[in-house]
Structure formats: structure tokens, C-alpha cells
Amino acid sequence: MTNTTLKLLAQQLQLSISTVSRALKDHPDISAATKAKVNALAQSLDYEPNAYAIQLRTQSSKILGVIVPAISNLFYDSFIAAVEEESRNNGYAVMILQSSHNPENELSNLKIFRQNRVSGVFACLSSSAENLEVYQKMNEREIPVVFFDIVPKDNRFTKVRMADERCAIMAAENIIKRNAKKVLAIFGDEGLSITQKRKTAFQKFMQDFAPKTHCSYAHAANTNDAADIMKKFADKKQKVDTVFCMTDEILIGVMKTIQELQIKVPSEIGVIGISNGFIPNLYYPHISYVETSGHELGKLAFVQMMANMKGGKTLTELTVDAKFVEGGSM
Amino acid sequence: MTNTTLKLLAQQLQLSISTVSRALKDHPDISAATKAKVNALAQSLDYEPNAYAIQLRTQSSKILGVIVPAISNLFYDSFIAAVEEESRNNGYAVMILQSSHNPENELSNLKIFRQNRVSGVFACLSSSAENLEVYQKMNEREIPVVFFDIVPKDNRFTKVRMADERCAIMAAENIIKRNAKKVLAIFGDEGLSITQKRKTAFQKFMQDFAPKTHCSYAHAANTNDAADIMKKFADKKQKVDTVFCMTDEILIGVMKTIQELQIKVPSEIGVIGISNGFIPNLYYPHISYVETSGHELGKLAFVQMMANMKGGKTLTELTVDAKFVEGGSM
DNA sequence: AATTTTGTCGCAAACGTTTGATATTTTATA
DNA sequence: TATAAAATATCAAACGTTTGCGACAAAATT
Structure with missing residues (x-):
């Protein structure tokens, strides 16, 4: 037909x-x-x-691109869901590509977006090695780029992210409130700016406000790493009384060990994380966490995108605020 | 520029x-x-x-559409991830739209796909009220549709899904192997064919092979429902020794109650689920589960799509097989 | 009655490609 | 040396829209 x-x-x-x-x-x-x-x-x-004919004629597509390290991720999936929802309500469709944490994929994804003449792209950097010229080229072609979550340091770009320092500080506040003496703080990939920001803020805050609290720092690339680290710090000699988990992956690993060794939460150990809330609520008692909502971030990113597409360049860096959610783990 | x-x-x-x-x-x-x-x-x-010019000229786009109830979902997100990956490797880009379980959204999403002349769509029905004429219209326009997970009964369409009956039976087998006496089986939304299939198969198998085992059946729409049901069955009078959870959501609810009441797994209660494995591995001991891989299903769906686009109509219903993964909960 | 305004509608070019048919030059064949 | 064959490059139409401009009638204004 x-x-x-x-x-x-x-x-x-x-x-x-x-x-x-x-x-x-x-x-x-x-x-x-x-x-x-x-x-x-x-x-x-x-x-x-026929959308193609229209786009060819009008030189403007109603498609937005999203580049994400992985779709199958508790944070990014809710970001994507939010962006998709907002987009659809505004007459846009969303094209989603994953970089799998691989800069090469990131490049080829951008190429697909350019060829499909998307009218904007949301990007989350796939690695610490920032390859920004490509994005700069997008901007030159009048394709606005909004970075989210893992954003470049360069301030030629529009970025939205969680209030990383605030998150870390909020966690630190609650650790101090618990009157912790020996703290284990596990952070993520050292190469990412998001890690650095959180760690620096956390460290400084702890030093300033609880100089007598002893903090150990570790980095975990994945869940198993976190479980191992937790194991090491759970033995008699260096037993910690509070553990801070920068990501859900880390929290999961830590909880694996805690459950395995049957350590009581919160009496024997306090646990606090940074999360969107899904994982912390899986456990009993619920884990207390500083909330970072992918959904909120997605909505914010979308309004930034619209602003960029309408008006002139708004080279801002916006953050969505965090809030502490009391579980029963502190 | x-x-x-x-x-x-x-x-x-x-x-x-x-x-x-x-x-x-x-x-x-x-x-x-x-x-x-x-x-x-x-x-x-x-x-x-310029992709638009090409598509206009050649009348064929390199874009595939995916309609999913929700992106932010442990099963669908891995399905999407798999489809995206396969697509990209084959020169296609993916457009993803969520129906939010709302048939109206499903319709408007299909419209967007038609206007963008996608060359194929993967669809997961948003409700039991099957509105199939729209999909039939897609087929008439030579846009192949591959249904996945929640598929229509109608056999004019290509479908891929988990081997639902097999999943349920595998779970039942392991329940019998455990020598369970009082079983609680919690299923999902009664309206969905996937629920019916699993429940019927489960029920029949238990009757045939363990007629003396007492089974209670319940339906939970969400995590909290499941937690409540579990609570009811955990009290003295009707204490069950094994619980079967049809979905991750249900499993989460059940585990909430189990942790809260400090019921010992597996000594006091055996737990078994159907899952892609993420949630079951969060607990200690790991929950035993029948594996249904969104990733596998995505890959299968993609080859079916390619087959449909190349050759003539292949109106098959393919299933991806399940396998039992031993945790420590049985 | 002559002129202007208003209400409808059509013409044709343009967006950036692809592709069958055709034209032009070079090389090989008789 | 003439002629066929091969190599190379061009022409022009088409894909389905949008949109500035012009055309023509009927209605309104002088």
C-alpha cells in the first residue's frame, strides 16, 4: 500500500x-x-x-538526542524517562544512544545525531578524557548541547548536574550528627570530576567540623570492589562504625558484606549513601541517603535545552539541590 | 555556519x-x-x-522505534539496552517512547513513529485491552512490528517473549525439590496474559506433581501490596514455608517484610523469584531465581526484526528459554 | 461605473540526496 | 584509420513538504 x-x-x-x-x-x-x-x-x-520532507524543507527536526553511558542504570534510566516525558509533551521525540563508557562510541553516536540533524543533544561524558572539540563543533552548527551529570570543566557549555558538593556535605553532616568515630568513605572512579568534587567537599567538611573523627578513604570501581573493601574494614582491628557510599553500586556491595557478616544496622554500623532512593529502600531498615533525583535532573536539563534553543546562548551551570532522606540506618 | x-x-x-x-x-x-x-x-x-534528504529520497529510514511501558524498569531497560546495541552495530538508530501503561500514549507514540517513518517498531502492549488495528495498519504500511514481553494473543503478528510457562514450571520444580508444604505464590496484574500463562502453568504443575502441597495464591499490583500480602501470611496461623514471587517488584516487597520480621532465609522460609538477576543478588543469601533476561530478549527481538525487514512475513512466536540460577534462598 | 479591497487558490522554487539515462573522452579492437 | 568498447562524468527528475508571490474573482468602497 x-x-x-x-x-x-x-x-x-x-x-x-x-x-x-x-x-x-x-x-x-x-x-x-x-x-x-x-x-x-x-x-x-x-x-x-512525512517528517523527513518537513525537516528537509524547514531545516529543523523535532528530535532530541541523548547520550548516556548506559541505559540500564538506576540513575540514567530515570533521567531518560524524564527527558522523554518532557519531550513528548513538547512535541519532540527522543533518540537515545549509549556510549558504554567508551569515548569511541560517544563519537560515533554524535555522528549519528549530526546526520539525523537532531535539534539538540543531552550528553553525559563517557570518560574523564574530555573530547570537547566535537561538542564545540555541534555548538557551531547551532545544535545546542546540554551536559548532565558528568560534565566538562570547560565553561563554554551548558551543564546541569546534581549539587555534588552539597550532597557530600549533607552526608558528612549526618555522619557527624551520629557522633561517628571511625568512618569509612568509599568513593567511585577517581578519574571523574564528580568523584573529585564529592570527595574534596566531604574531606574538607569532616576535617573542619569533626577533626577527631578518623576517616578512611577508598575508591571502588564496582559493586564487588566495594564489598571487598567493606570486608577489609569490618575485621576486628580496624572496625569502622559508619560507612559512607558515594553511589548505589558501592552501597550494594557494602550491604552485601554487611548482610553476609550479619553486622547489625544501625547499632553496629551506620550506613549512608547518595542515591535516587530505589536501592536504599530495598533494605530493612531503609538506608538513609542523600537524594539525587535523575528525574529532577532530566526535567531541569529539558528546560535548559528549550532555553538554549529559543533564546541566545545561556551558558549556565545549574544544579539540582539535594535533600536528606532519613532511613533507619544511622 | x-x-x-x-x-x-x-x-x-x-x-x-x-x-x-x-x-x-x-x-x-x-x-x-x-x-x-x-x-x-x-x-x-x-x-x-543529511539523513532527511536520504530518507526522503530512498524512502527508507535507518531508525527503529521502541514502545515500552516505562524506561525506568529493571527488565525493560536491559531490553532497550540490547536493542540499542544491536541496532547501532547494524547502522540503525533507536527512538524510544514510553507509554506509561497508558493506551492513549501508546497511540500517540505510534503516530510519532509513523510520521518519522521508522522502518520498524518493537512494541510492548501497555494494557490488556489490546488495540490491534493500529498495529495492523503499521503492517499494511510495510512497517514490521515485533511485539515483546507483553504480546497480543492474535497470531497475525510477530512476537518474542520469555518462555513464561517454562519459567513458572521451573520455579515450581524447585519448590517441590525443597519439599515445601505450605507455599505462597504471588503473581502480578491479573489482566495481563503473561500473568495468566505463568499462573496457570504453575498451578497445574503443582497439582500434578505435589498434590499434597498447600498453595495460596495472591496478586500484587506493586511492591507495597506484596509486602502486605507477605505480612499476612507470615503470622502464626498460616505461616508459609516457601514463597514464590512472579516479578522483581513482588520480590522486593516480600523481602522487605522478611527483613523487617527477621525471618531467616532459607531455614524459616524459602524464597524464589523470576527475575533478570539484579535484585536477587542484592540480598544475602542471594535469592534463587528463574532467569529471564531482557538482554537476551532484546537480541532475539532484533534478529526477528531484521528477518521481517528482509524476507517476507515471518509470523512466528519465539520464546527465549529460561534457566534456574541457584542462590542460597531455597 | 470605476476602483480598491478582500477572499481563495495556484505556481514554482527550494530543501539535499540518489539514480537511470545520456554525453563526452579515452583506450582497445578490427 | 575507422569503429567499437570502456571509462568517466553530467543531466535531470524525483522524494514530500513549505511558502513567497502572483492570479483571479467577488465584494466593498469611492
Whole structure:
């Protein structure tokens, strides 16, 4: 079955293509009678405007691109969900590509976006090795880029992210409030700026406000690493009374060890994390956490995108605030 | 900055547009010398073919659509991830839309796909009220549809899904092996065919092979429901010794109650689920589960899509097999 | 009655490609 | 040396829209 086009409608109605086009868009030049006829036929023939032709003609697509390290991730999936929702409500469709933490994929994904002439891209850097010229090139082509979560240091770009320092400090506050004496703080990939920000803020805060609290620092690349680290610090000699987990992956690893060794929470050990809340609520008692909402971030990113597309360049760095959610683990 | 087009390249090289086009595609008609020149200029001017023009001209897009109830979901996110990966490796980009379990959204999403002339769509039904004419219309327009997970009964369509009956039976087998006497089996939304299939198979198997085992059946719409149900069955009078959870959501709820009441797993209660494995491994001991891999299903769906796009209609219903993964909860 | 305004509609070019047919030059064959 | 064959490059139409401009009638204004 051949697709119905403006031309086809025009032929059947003995009208010109332009008249049909205008009728369908409710253009004032066209009489009500004609509009009615056109709409009726379009309806019965299932006319669907060809987005390609429109985009080619108008040089503007209604598609936004999202690059994410992985779709299957508790934080990014909710970010994507939020962006998709906002987009759809504003007449945009979303194209999602994953970089799998691989800069090469990131590049080829960007290429796909360029070829599909997306009208904007949300990007999360896949590695600490920032390859920014590509993004700069996007901007030169008037394709706004909004970075999220893992953002470049460079301030030629628009960025939205969690209030990383605030998150870390909030966690530290609650650790101090618990009157912890020996703290284990496990952070993520050392290469990422997000890690550095959180760690620096945490460290400084602890030194300033609880100089007598002994803090150990560790980095875990994944869940198993975190479980191992926790194991090491759970033995008699260096037993810690509070553990801070920078990510969900780390929290999961830590909890694995805690459950395995049957350490009591919160009496024997206090646990606090940074999370969107899903994982912390899986345990009993619920783990206390500083909330970072992928959903919120997605919504913020979207308004930034719209702002960038409408007005001139708004080279801001916005953060979404964090809040502490009391579980029963502290 | 204006985009570089074939026309621009042609002008600068004093060649015709068609020559440039053919040179870039390594067409045998064009001499090596010309090809070299063209490629060099294209490179230095960052030429990117305009996907819209190509799609308009060739009437075929390199975009696939995915409709999913929710992106932020432990099963669907891995399905999406797999489809995206396969697609990218085959030169396709993926457009993802969520229906939020709402048939209306499902319809408008399909519209977006039609207007963007996607060359195929993966669809997961958003409700038991199957609105199939729309999908039939897609097929008539030669846009293949591959249903996944929640599929229509109608056999005019291509479907891939988990081997639902097998999953349930495998779980039942392991329950019998444990020598369970009082079983609580919690299933999901009663309206979905996937629930019916699993429940029927489970029930029949238990009756046939362990007629003396007492089974209670319940349905939970979400995590909290499951937690409540579990609470009811954990009291003295009707204490169960084994619980079967049809979904991750249910498992989470059940485990919440189990942790809260400090019931020992597996000595006091055996727990078994159907899952992709992420959630079961969060607990200690790991929960035994029948594995249903969204990733596997995604890969299967993709090959079905390719088959449908190449050859004629292959109206098959394929299932991906399940396997039992021993945790320590049985 | 002559002129202007208003209401409808059509013409044609453009967006950036692809591709069958055709033209031109070079090389090989008779 | 003439002629066929091969190599190379060009022409022009088409894909389905949008949109500035012009055309023509009927209605309104002088």
C-alpha cells in the first residue's frame, strides 16, 4: 500500500498541493468549505505528514538526542524517562544512544545525531578524557548541547548536574550528627570530576567540623570492589562504625558484606549513601541517603535545552539541590 | 555556519553533484583521482550527509522505534539496552517512547513513529485491552512490528517473549525439590496474559506433581501490596514455608517484610523469584531465581526484526528459554 | 461605473540526496 | 584509420513538504 501524500490528496480533490497543505494547517487563506473537504479526505486516507520532507524543507527536526553511558542504570534510566516525558509533551521525540563508557562510541553516536540533524543533544561524558572539540563543533552548527551529570570543566557549555558538593556535605553532616568515630568513605572512579568534587567537599567538611573523627578513604570501581573493601574494614582491628557510599553500586556491595557478616544496622554500623532512593529502600531498615533525583535532573536539563534553543546562548551551570532522606540506618 | 552539502562540494571542485555523490559512495564509475579529491574536501569541510534528504529520497529510514511501558524498569531497560546495541552495530538508530501503561500514549507514540517513518517498531502492549488495528495498519504500511514481553494473543503478528510457562514450571520444580508444604505464590496484574500463562502453568504443575502441597495464591499490583500480602501470611496461623514471587517488584516487597520480621532465609522460609538477576543478588543469601533476561530478549527481538525487514512475513512466536540460577534462598 | 479591497487558490522554487539515462573522452579492437 | 568498447562524468527528475508571490474573482468602497 502506497503512502498517502499531499499530492495524492490534491489530485483526488482537484486542488493544488499548496492549497491542501494550507488547508491542513488551518491557514486563514483557505475557505472553511475547502478545509472541511480536505480534512475529511485526509482522515479517511490516513494521511500522515512525512517528517523527513518537513525537516528537509524547514531545516529543523523535532528530535532530541541523548547520550548516556548506559541505559540500564538506576540513575540514567530515570533521567531518560524524564527527558522523554518532557519531550513528548513538547512535541519532540527522543533518540537515545549509549556510549558504554567508551569515548569511541560517544563519537560515533554524535555522528549519528549530526546526520539525523537532531535539534539538540543531552550528553553525559563517557570518560574523564574530555573530547570537547566535537561538542564545540555541534555548538557551531547551532545544535545546542546540554551536559548532565558528568560534565566538562570547560565553561563554554551548558551543564546541569546534581549539587555534588552539597550532597557530600549533607552526608558528612549526618555522619557527624551520629557522633561517628571511625568512618569509612568509599568513593567511585577517581578519574571523574564528580568523584573529585564529592570527595574534596566531604574531606574538607569532616576535617573542619569533626577533626577527631578518623576517616578512611577508598575508591571502588564496582559493586564487588566495594564489598571487598567493606570486608577489609569490618575485621576486628580496624572496625569502622559508619560507612559512607558515594553511589548505589558501592552501597550494594557494602550491604552485601554487611548482610553476609550479619553486622547489625544501625547499632553496629551506620550506613549512608547518595542515591535516587530505589536501592536504599530495598533494605530493612531503609538506608538513609542523600537524594539525587535523575528525574529532577532530566526535567531541569529539558528546560535548559528549550532555553538554549529559543533564546541566545545561556551558558549556565545549574544544579539540582539535594535533600536528606532519613532511613533507619544511622 | 552553514552546513556543507553535496552542492557546495561540487561547486568548489568544479564537479557535478552526482559525481560528488558517487565518489563519496565509492561508485566504480568514478576515477580514483576524483574520489581522492572529493574525499579530501569532504573531510576538511566536515561533510555529513543529511539523513532527511536520504530518507526522503530512498524512502527508507535507518531508525527503529521502541514502545515500552516505562524506561525506568529493571527488565525493560536491559531490553532497550540490547536493542540499542544491536541496532547501532547494524547502522540503525533507536527512538524510544514510553507509554506509561497508558493506551492513549501508546497511540500517540505510534503516530510519532509513523510520521518519522521508522522502518520498524518493537512494541510492548501497555494494557490488556489490546488495540490491534493500529498495529495492523503499521503492517499494511510495510512497517514490521515485533511485539515483546507483553504480546497480543492474535497470531497475525510477530512476537518474542520469555518462555513464561517454562519459567513458572521451573520455579515450581524447585519448590517441590525443597519439599515445601505450605507455599505462597504471588503473581502480578491479573489482566495481563503473561500473568495468566505463568499462573496457570504453575498451578497445574503443582497439582500434578505435589498434590499434597498447600498453595495460596495472591496478586500484587506493586511492591507495597506484596509486602502486605507477605505480612499476612507470615503470622502464626498460616505461616508459609516457601514463597514464590512472579516479578522483581513482588520480590522486593516480600523481602522487605522478611527483613523487617527477621525471618531467616532459607531455614524459616524459602524464597524464589523470576527475575533478570539484579535484585536477587542484592540480598544475602542471594535469592534463587528463574532467569529471564531482557538482554537476551532484546537480541532475539532484533534478529526477528531484521528477518521481517528482509524476507517476507515471518509470523512466528519465539520464546527465549529460561534457566534456574541457584542462590542460597531455597 | 470605476476602483480598491478582500477572499481563495495556484505556481514554482527550494530543501539535499540518489539514480537511470545520456554525453563526452579515452583506450582497445578490427 | 575507422569503429567499437570502456571509462568517466553530467543531466535531470524525483522524494514530500513549505511558502513567497502572483492570479483571479467577488465584494466593498469611492
